[in-house]
Amino acid sequence: QVQLVQSGAEVKKPGASVKVSCKASGYPFNRSTMHWVRQAPGQRLAWMGWINAVDGNTKYSQKFQDRVTITRDTSASTAYMELNSLRSEDTAVYYCAVGAFDYWGQGTLVTVSS
Amino acid sequence: DIVMTQTPLSSPVTLGQPASISCRSNQSLVHSDGNTYLSWLQQRPGQPPRLLIYKISNRFSGVPDRFTGSGAGTDFTLKISRVEAEDVGVYYCIQGTQFPRTFGQGTKVEIK
Numbered sequence: 333q334v335q336l337v338q339s340g341a342e343v344k345k346p347g348a349s350v351k352v353s354c355k356a357s358g359y360p361f362n363r364s365t366m367h368w369v370r371q372a373p374g375q376r377l378a379w380m381g382w383i384n385a386v387d388g389n390t391k392y393s394q395k396f397q398d399r400v401t402i403t404r405d406t407s408a409s410t411a412y413m414e415l416n417s418l419r420s421e422d423t424a425v426y427y428c429a430v431g432a433f434d435y436w437g438q439g440t441l442v443t444v445s446s
Numbered sequence: 447d448i449v450m451t452q453t454p455l456s457s458p459v460t461l462g463q464p465a466s467i468s469c470r471s472n473q474s475l476v477h478s479d480g481n482t483y484l485s486w487l488q489q490r491p492g493q494p495p496r497l498l499i500y501k502i503s504n505r506f507s508g509v510p511d512r513f514t515g516s517g518a519g520t521d522f523t524l525k526i527s528r529v530e531a532e533d534v535g536v537y538y539c540i541q542g543t544q545f546p547r548t549f550g551q552g553t554k555v556e557i558k
Binding site for chain 2: 367369376377378379382391392393394427429432433434435436437438439
């Protein structure tokens with residue numbers, strides 16, 4: 333069955349970077365796409381970006397464009413989301429989701445605090 | 447960006463009674479390939495979101511048939527025929543027609 337397993341919770345200081353991983357199994361990762369979505373406390377889901385695992389092509393939300401980088405390692409069936417210049421407003425749960433949001437990771441809580 | 451607007455934002459429902467959620471987009475969600483990429487997600491408390499419905503009306507694997515999606519163009523609806531206790535949570539519509547993908551604000555379904 334399809335599984336997306338994300339890396340564990342992180343606590344970061346303002347200005348730092350965080351890199352969240354999403355390891356996929358149960359489907360052909362290198363023929364798929366992966367989204368990253370975040371959910372800040374009490375807020376709606378927010379789409380951050382997407383990667384096509386076939387060719388590494390990416391698309392990003394303008395809101396995060398200059399701070400986020402999504403990559404993949406097809407040999408490890410893993411996608412990554414790196415967010416730079418963290419601020420307190422980036423405190424949120426970050427999710428990966430495959431394809432047309434068919435399956436989701438369990439979420440990774442990133443806390444930004446001095 | 448396409449703006450997705452859900453109503454109501456909160457829906458208190460009696461067990462066994464129906465519930466209905468509306469989702470409207472500010473532009474047509476019909477893709478150039480002829481498909482309409484409107485999906486519905488359910489997020490139970492403390493859980494990640496889960497896909498319920500894709501392309502307006504297609505139930506995802508394992509989704510009970512009490513969930514029904516309908517609509518066209520810019521106007522869509524999710525109906526739960528008889529609400530059960532396990533249906534408590536927040537429901538989101540999402541459009542997959544254009545980048546950036548955009549979500550509705552979410553509708554909280556709770557038991558009266």
